[in-house]
Amino acid sequence: MSTQREPNHVVIFDTTLRDGEQSPGASMNLDEKLRIAQLLEEMGVDIIEAGFPIASEGDFKAVHGISKVVTRSVVCGLARATRADIERAAEAIKPAQRGRIHTFISTSPLHMKHKLQMEPEQVYQAVIDSVKHARRFTDDVEWSCEDGSRTEHDFMCRCVEAAIASGATTINIPDTVGYAMPDEFGALIAMLFNRVPNIDKAIISVHCHNDLGLAVANSLAAVKAGARQVECTVNGLGERAGNAAMEEIVMALKTRQNTMPYSTSVVTEHIVKASRLVSTITGFVVQPNKAIVGANAFAHESGIHQDGMLKNAQTYEIMTPESVGLSKSNLVLGKHSGRHAFREKLKELGYDLGDNAIQSAFKRFKDLADVKKEIFDDDLVALVDDEVVRTNDRLRLVSMEILCGTVHRPPKASLEMEIDGQLHECSATGDGPVDAAFNCVKQLFPHRARLQLYQVQAVTHGTDAQAEVTVRLAEEGKTVNGQGADTDTMVASVKAYLNALNKLLVKREKTEPVAVSV
Incomplete structure (x- = not known):
């Protein structure tokens, strides 16, 4: 995978383990976070935001542990604009072969007055101080202006220019409360390219929330305007209405090359597997009509649709189920199937279990085969996920x-x-x-x-x-x-x-x- 400055390469920054975990009820333990991180790396995700190290000992251990096992993806830790936060994040990512510190501060008038209780000039100085401090620990520093979509343009331009001058290599513009519309958010990114003199020295990123259902649309509008990093989560997981869904961003770029000629490093055939894993671990069921990964995403019940599909699949399918790793639920194994066939089928479905886990899962498979007439791929996925959980x-x-x-x-x-x-x-x-x-x-x-x-x-x-x-x-x-x-x-x-x-x-x-x- 690569985060080099290829003109049309869009860096995928996955924050499932940080922002996604902030969904009520979506907490994960260390082992679960490691499993998700390893799958994200296998998928080709460029950057994994593994947690907020100063928030808790559990978050620190997660970022530190992921930094030890992930070798190709960049491992990122979040930090507020304080020395203590930044130093804790630096310690957490220390084992990483490629580590990033992501520091942020609010820049909107509303947040500066009521949340930070700071004057704009104090915030401006904090931007400079925090980025410079983070650069003492790593060359890869990302800076975010929280509530960016409601920040005054003049002040945003000053802060972005100062962050880049201080050593930030990525500048992230968040739509923190999901307030923006696609045309205005795209225009905001274009404005930065037109007004910030050193903008070419950093990658521009966006992090859009889904409060109005526009997170993906806003992210894609930003890419068209020049942003080359998108922050997103598996299944759109996140606080309130969630974040931009990684699978939707990636497949939109892959499917609509005629109007959006951009590429990512994501191996799309792993998308369904990642969706199922995150759903199982967090307990957040994917809605049936969810784009890309929902149970109905490739289902056709209308007679007119079915007729068209039989004649030519492209009449009603703009992408194939196989392109996202979805296999049809065909009968695969029975009560007389052996352990070897079981193990091989699990590998085909993307599971490589150790001997103890295989033995336990195989016993449960046999029990299931005794009571269920037909066993489908989805049955095996549910059985193994239930076992691992x-x-x-x-x-x-x-x-x-x-x-x-x-x-x-x-x-x-x-x-x-x-x-x-x-x-x-x-x-x-x-x-x-x-x-x-x-x-x-x-x-x-x-x-x-x-x-x-x-x-x-x-x-x-x-x-x-x-x-x-x-x-x-x-x-x-x-x-x-x-x-x-x-x-x-x-x-x-x-x-x-x-x-x-x-x-x-x-x-x-x-x-x-x-x-x-x-």
Whole structure:
């Protein structure tokens, strides 16, 4: 991959692990962040913003750990315009073969007055001081003007010129609150190229939020105007309405070469795999009609559409499913399939598991094959993702039984659970079978977390399809998502609930990250 100044190369800066994690409930542990970072590198992502090192010990360890294992992508740490932030970021990226410090400060009148309580001249001096300090640790320094789309043009030009003169090699213009329209945001980038005398000495970047649903449109308008780095996230993950979706940016550039003749280093065939991994780890289900990676993105139900597709796929498909790594759900394995065939199929789907993980996943595959008539690719993806998600869990489901229906009122659940390796049993009732099962868990593991979301979707079609359940819990300002998959919806529900509780336990053990908007 390359971040060289090729005229039409667009640098992809992925901030799933930093900005994406700020979505309520989307916290990830170190192992999960490492898995995502390694896949992003495999995809050809140029820069991975791995976290905000001063925000928490967990964020520092994530950036530091990713810096040790990622060798081709640039590893970036975020820092406010303070010496302590910058020095912490520098320490975190120290092991990286290619490290970047990304420092920022607000420049809009609203933010300077109410958030920073600083005068413009103080902010201007802070820009100079922070960039110069960051350059003491690395040659690769990015500077961002937070709330850039609402910043006065004269002041922005002064700050951008000063940041470049102080040593910034990338200048990022964020639409922090998703306020801009594509034409005005493109004009803002063009204005900088016209007015900042040393603009040619830095790459211009954009970071657009999706509050009005325009993050991708604004990013592409900026590229047309001369920006050559786009900051984005897998599945558009991020706080509030999210960020520009990496898969949409990349595929728009790849598909519309006639009007946007720009290239990226991303291997698009890994897009669906990345989407599924991020969805599984964060517990954020991808909506079916999501562009590029949604379940319906390549589905055609209208008779007119189906007729056109049979005659020529290009009548209603502007890109192929294979170009983003999507394979059709064909029957692939059965109950008599062996371990070797299972391992090879997983490799075909993009999973390379160790011996212990393969053994565990193969056992679950055999169990699934005993109860499900047909096993599809999506079943295997759900099975493996569900298996990997559960590593290092302190709370584990051993067995359960539910009595419900018109005869059994109120519904009753009986559970066996392992808590830190110790077996515990209980029975409880509830308003419904899910409520009874969750009440049983509360008896065995008392907690004050509130259920904010309970969502069920089928992994594939048919009455024997696996259910994939998402649960969101909130406790004392901390929010987590949990996921579980099983052919039995009740089992999947308890797995998801325990997955969320395990994530809460991790969150209790570390300082809550400081939220930032860039």
